[in-house]
Structures are given as C-alpha cells and as structure tokens.
Amino acid sequence: MLEGTPININVKTVCLEHEDVSEQNMNIQTIKVACSNCNLRELCMPIGLDTDEMQKLDAVVAKRRRVKQGENLFSSGDHFTSLYAIRTGFFKTCVSTEDGREQVTGFQMAGEIIGLDGIVSDFHSCNAVALEDADVCVMPFASVEELSREFPVLQRHVHKIMSREIVRENGVMMLLGNMRAEERLAAFLLNLVQRLHARGFSQSELVLRMSREEIGSYLGMKLETVSRTFSKFSDEGIMEVKQRYVRILEPDALKRIFNPQTC
Amino acid sequence: MLEGTPININVKTVCLEHEDVSEQNMNIQTIKVACSNCNLRELCMPIGLDTDEMQKLDAVVAKRRRVKQGENLFSSGDHFTSLYAIRTGFFKTCVSTEDGREQVTGFQMAGEIIGLDGIVSDFHSCNAVALEDADVCVMPFASVEELSREFPVLQRHVHKIMSREIVRENGVMMLLGNMRAEERLAAFLLNLVQRLHARGFSQSELVLRMSREEIGSYLGMKLETVSRTFSKFSDEGIMEVKQRYVRILEPDALKRIFNPQTC
DNA sequence: AAAATTCTTTGATATAGGTCAAAGGATCCA
DNA sequence: TGGATCCTTTGACCTATATCAAAGAATTTT
Numbered sequence: 259m260l261e262g263t264p265i266n267i268n269v270k271t272v273c274l275e276h277e278d279v280s281e282q283n284m285n286i287q288t289i290k291v292a293c294s295n296c297n298l299r300e301l302c303m304p305i306g307l308d309t310d311e312m313q314k315l316d317a318v319v320a321k322r323r324r325v326k327q328g329e330n331l332f333s334s335g336d337h338f339t340s341l342y343a344i345r346t347g348f349f350k351t352c353v354s355t356e357d358g359r360e361q362v363t364g365f366q367m368a369g370e371i372i373g374l375d376g377i378v379s380d381f382h383s384c385n386a387v388a389l390e391d392a393d394v395c396v397m398p399f400a401s402v403e404e405l406s407r408e409f410p411v412l413q414r415h416v417h418k419i420m421s422r423e424i425v426r427e428n429g430v431m432m433l434l435g436n437m438r439a440e441e442r443l444a445a446f447l448l449n450l451v452q453r454l455h456a457r458g459f460s461q462s463e464l465v466l467r468m469s470r471e472e473i474g475s476y477l478g479m480k481l482e483t484v485s486r487t488f489s490k491f492s493d494e495g496i497m498e499v500k501q502r503y504v505r506i507l508e509p510d511a512l513k514r515i516f517n518p519q520t521c
Numbered sequence: 522m523l524e525g526t527p528i529n530i531n532v533k534t535v536c537l538e539h540e541d542v543s544e545q546n547m548n549i550q551t552i553k554v555a556c557s558n559c560n561l562r563e564l565c566m567p568i569g570l571d572t573d574e575m576q577k578l579d580a581v582v583a584k585r586r587r588v589k590q591g592e593n594l595f596s597s598g599d600h601f602t603s604l605y606a607i608r609t610g611f612f613k614t615c616v617s618t619e620d621g622r623e624q625v626t627g628f629q630m631a632g633e634i635i636g637l638d639g640i641v642s643d644f645h646s647c648n649a650v651a652l653e654d655a656d657v658c659v660m661p662f663a664s665v666e667e668l669s670r671e672f673p674v675l676q677r678h679v680h681k682i683m684s685r686e687i688v689r690e691n692g693v694m695m696l697l698g699n700m701r702a703e704e705r706l707a708a709f710l711l712n713l714v715q716r717l718h719a720r721g722f723s724q725s726e727l728v729l730r731m732s733r734e735e736i737g738s739y740l741g742m743k744l745e746t747v748s749r750t751f752s753k754f755s756d757e758g759i760m761e762v763k764q765r766y767v768r769i770l771e772p773d774a775l776k777r778i779f780n781p782q783t784c
Numbered sequence: 785a786a787a788a789t790t791c792t793t794t795g796a797t798a799t800a801g802g803t804c805a806a807a808g809g810a811t812c813c814a
Numbered sequence: 815t816g817g818a819t820c821c822t823t824t825g826a827c828c829t830a831t832a833t834c835a836a837a838g839a840a841t842t843t844t
Contacts, residue, residue, distance in 0.1 A: 353694075361694055363691045407669075413669075424638055436741070478698035
C-alpha cells in the first residue's frame with residue numbers, strides 16, 4: 259500500500275496472510291495468528307469457528323477480482339450481488355448529484371468491506387473507485403446470509419460491520435457539520451494513520467493515495483483549502499508535507515486540534 | 522404526531538395498527554393491509570411469514586416503553602441490548618464532542634428503528650432523545666438475531682434496515698459537504714414531508730417537532746441561517762411558515778432548489 | 785526525452801454563512 | 815394568571831472558506 263516510501267513495515271501484513279490460508283492450507287492456529295491484525299477476519303474468520311466452519315467460509319470468499327487504478331469495482335445503479343473484502347489496494351466510495359457534484363463518502367483499505375449500500379434496494383447507490391491497483395474477495399451476499407444463519411458468530415460479525423459503518427458516518431457528519439477546516443484535516447489524518455498502523459504501517463508516516471480534491475470532497479472543503487491547511491500544519495512544525503508524502507512530527511498537537519478539550 | 526394542526530389525516534395510521542396485531546389477534550391478511558404503510562413491518566412483519574412465524578415475531582416485540590418528551594431512550598455510553606421500533610412519537614439522535622458540540626445525526630418517526638449504533642461495540646455511541654412523548658417496541662437484539670437465523674425473510678429485512686441507514690447517511694454527507702443552505706433546507710423538508718406522507722399525513726403541511734437549532738445542527742448551519750432561509754422561502758411564496766407550522770405552496774420550486782438539473 | 789496533462793501550492797479577492805445583539809412570540813410553570 | 819424561560823426573527827457586521835488566477839511539480843503519454 260505504501261510501497262516506494264521509507265516506511266518501517268514491522269508486519270505480519272494483513273490479508274496477504276489470508277492468501278496463505280486457501281493456497282497453502284495452513285491450520286487454523288496459524289491463520290489466527292497470521293490474520294490477527296486483519297479486519298478481514300471479521301467476515302472471513304470470526305473467532306470461534308471450527309475447522310469445518312472455516313472451510314465453508316473459505317468457499318464463500320473463493321472468487322477474486324482485480325481492479326486497476328481508476329476503474330470502478332461497482333458503480334451507482336449496478337445490480338447488487340456481492341460484498342467485497344479488500345485484499346490489497348485502496349478505494350474511495352462516492353455519490354453524486356444529477357448536476358455532477360461528487361461527494362466522497364469514504365476511503366477504504368485492505369481488510370475493509372465495501373458494497374453494503376447495495377443491500378437495501380438491490381442496486382448500488384455509490385461508486386467504488388480503485389485509487390490504486392486492487393485485489394478484492396468477492397462474497398456473494400446470498401452466501402454470506404446463508405452462512406450467517408448457520409454460524410451465529412458470523413452473523414454477529416456481519417451486523418457489527420454494518421453498525422461500524424453507521425457509527426463512522428455519524429462521525430463524518432460531526433466533522434462536516436461542526437468542525438473547522440483544521441479540525442477536519444487533523445481528524446482525517448489521525449484516522450488514516452491509525453488504520454494504517456493497525457495494518458502494521460508507521461504511526462507517523464504515510465503516503466496519501468488520494469488527491470487534495472478527493473480529500474476535500476470527503477471533508478467538505480475545496481482542494482485549495484486542503485492544500486493551505488496542509489501548509490499551515492507544515493509551517494507550525496506539526497508535520498512534514500511533500501505532495502502526498504506526510505510525516506507527522508507532533509501527533510499530540512494534531513490530537514489537540516481535533517479534540518481541543520481532552521488533549 | 523401532528524395533533525393540534527389542521528392537517529388532513531387520510532389515515533390507516535401506521536403503527537397504531539400494529540398494536541391491534543398483538544392485542545386483538547387479527548389474522549395476517551388484515552395485518553398486512555393495516556400496516557401496509559408502516560415501516561415497522563420491515564422488522565415486525567416481512568412479507569412471507571406464516572402464522573406460526575408471526576407469533577414468534579410478536580413475542581420478540583412484546584415489551585414496550587414510554588419515553589416522555591425531552592427524555593433519552595438511550596444515551597451515549599449506555600450498554601446496548603435492544604433495538605427500538607418507534608410506535609408513536611418523534612426522536613432525534615445526536616452525537617457530541619468532548620467540548621460540548623452537538624451534531625444531530627437524524628430524526629426518526631413512527632415505524633423507524635433506532636439503536637443500530639450500539640451493535641458494533643455493545644455500547645451506544647449516540648443519544649436518542651424524544652422530541653415528543655413517545656412509545657417504542659423494545660426488541661432485544663439477541664432475539665432479533667436468533668429469529669433472523671430462523672427466518673431468512675426477517676434476516677434480509679434487518680440487513681435492509683441497516684443498509685438503508687448507511688445510504689441515508691451517505692445522502693446527509695452529500696448535503697453537508699456539497700450543498701448550500703437553501704438546498705439543505707429544501708432537501709430536509711422534502712424528505713420530512715415524504716416520510717410523513719407515507720404515514721398518511723399531508724404532502725403539503727407539517728408541524729416541525731424540532732427547533733431551528735436542531736434543524737441547524739442536523740444540516741450543519743446555525744439557527745439564524747435556518748430561520749433566514751425559512752423566511753426567504755416564505756418571501757418567495759414557496760411556503761407559508763409560522764413558527765413550526767409549515768405549508769408547502771410550491772413543491773416543484775422546492776424540488777428545483779434541491780435538485781437544479783432534473784427539475 | 786519532450787510534450788501534454790494533471791496535481792499542488794500560493795496569492796488576491798469575494799461571499800455565504802457565522803456571530804453578536806435585540807425584540808417579539810410562544811410556552812412553561814408556579 | 816402572570817412571570818420566567820425558551821424559541822424565533824431580523825438587522826448589522828465579520829470571518830472562514832470559496833473563487834479565480836497563475837506558476838511550479840509531478841506524472842503520463844508519445
């Protein structure tokens with residue numbers, strides 16, 4: 259995800275291990291350890307499944323799909339059939355109005371699930387665009403439902419994934435409705451870096467996969483404002499910014515901006 | 522919901538009929554007809570359940586709870602146990618920051634489900650406040666899950682409810698990120714009136730259950746801006762506004778403001 | 785490797801909506 | 815019933831961010 263950058267990857271890297279599961283037929287103990295940092299486990303391997311259950315699960319996520327940078331995994335209006343677990347790569351999801359305005363509704367990375375928007379109407383209502391070459395597990399939703407009727411643990415995990423998305427969006431609403439440009443960008447960067455860290459990447463360095471305009475669309479601000487805010491953070495010594503490369507020098511300052519009271 | 526106002530209620534009113542189900546033991550055919558406009562049917566009575574299944578479902582929603590105006594149905598930090606189907610009354614859900622800023626994340630009316638935010642962490646992450654005296658069905662989530670493992674139709678409905686909430690929040694993000702004050706308020710009013718109409722109320726008249734400040738919080742604007750925008754709509758003859766009473770005179774004008782291209 | 789394209793930064797200026805203030809209506813409560 | 819409180823409206827002014835513009839980097843294409 260961050261190739262080409264001087265990042266200290268102390269990893270067990272996420273879903274690469276997942277590949278080992280089906281392709282090298284490792285035992286469960288190994289899988290658990292290997293995927294312990296992979297959000298994919300939430301759908302693919304909730305804790306408490308036995309070998310037989312694990313195998314049925316593997317069958318559901320058997321299909322794979324590659325999506326090249328700039329291509330859509332699915333588009334608004336597409337018929338909904340499957341959820342997608344990101345194995346590698348980075349996506350944005352966005353909705354648009356008739357008159358062409360676009361709102362980025364989220365950025366998704368390895369281990370995260372996309373496609374939930376399609377369940378309600380059997381049609382997708384947003385676009386999922388690969389911001390870099392990507393590789394996803396295709397999980398036919400009918401199979402997911404069938405299996406989660408059999409395995410309460412899986413059922414609970416599916417529910418949690420959907421609830422998590424609702425709670426995340428609540429947080430974005432707070433950002434968009436109540437926060438100023440600096441707070442929004444601080445929150446965004448802290449969230450990104452925290453998710454990357456959970457995947458074994460650096461806590462302080464990252465390479466943005468999205469443009470200033472895409473960040474702005476997500477955060478409800480114009481690309482110039484995003485750029486100026488980056489420059490301000492840089493001037494204040496909070497971070498080093500060089501185009502899409504960002505090194506956070508003062509994480510506490512960033513947290514203070516996001517959350518003035520507690521920090 | 523809109524008592525005390527000169528609204529033409531041509532109703533089959535919503536979830537009142539649901540009460541008949543358990544209390545008068547009507548047959549399914551009657552239920553279906555009676556609740557055909559009630560969103561509650563999505564959880565309580567998905568199409569395709571037989572009498573036996575219906576009875577099991579009734580058992581799940583057996584408990585009731587009254588919430589007085591101004592009281593919380595649940596609060597951020599509360600342990601999550603149940604979803605709630607609103608029978609009567611009107612709620613707002615909101616999240617808040619450490620430093621006391623509040624973001625209204627939604628307004629919910631009869632037939633809608635609240636509490637989904639609690640599933641992911643077993644704790645609620647928002648407050649649900651009754652904006653008028655309310656009456657809810659308490660649905661222990663464990664029972665909902667158990668039953669939806671038994672009844673695929675119910676399972677699908679639970680998934681749709683969660684997906685619908687995700688899609689709704691996508692729309693709010695678009696409002697907050699891309700739209701101007703007038704567009705936001707137009708969208709808000711059109712959405713409210715559409716939901717009220719689906720419940721048998723007027724398409725053109727409504728009494729707001731929430732203050733200008735609460736509308737503003739939801740739409741990411743200050744109460745003064747909400748008030749001014751109402752006044753502007755009123756001056757332009759699009760609607761008649763008298764405090765919380767609103768009569769839409771030019772619905773097409775409102776749609777044009779919300780969606781400049783298509784209308 | 786040069787040309788074309790796209791992205792980012794920065795400056796100058798404009799504006800939608802925020803802030804502060806005050807008055808008039810509703811609504812609540814004793 | 816009357817006073818207190820809360821809500822809404824409106825005016826005057828201000829500011830954070832948008833808009834417009836242009837130059838410099840980076841990336842892609844030929």
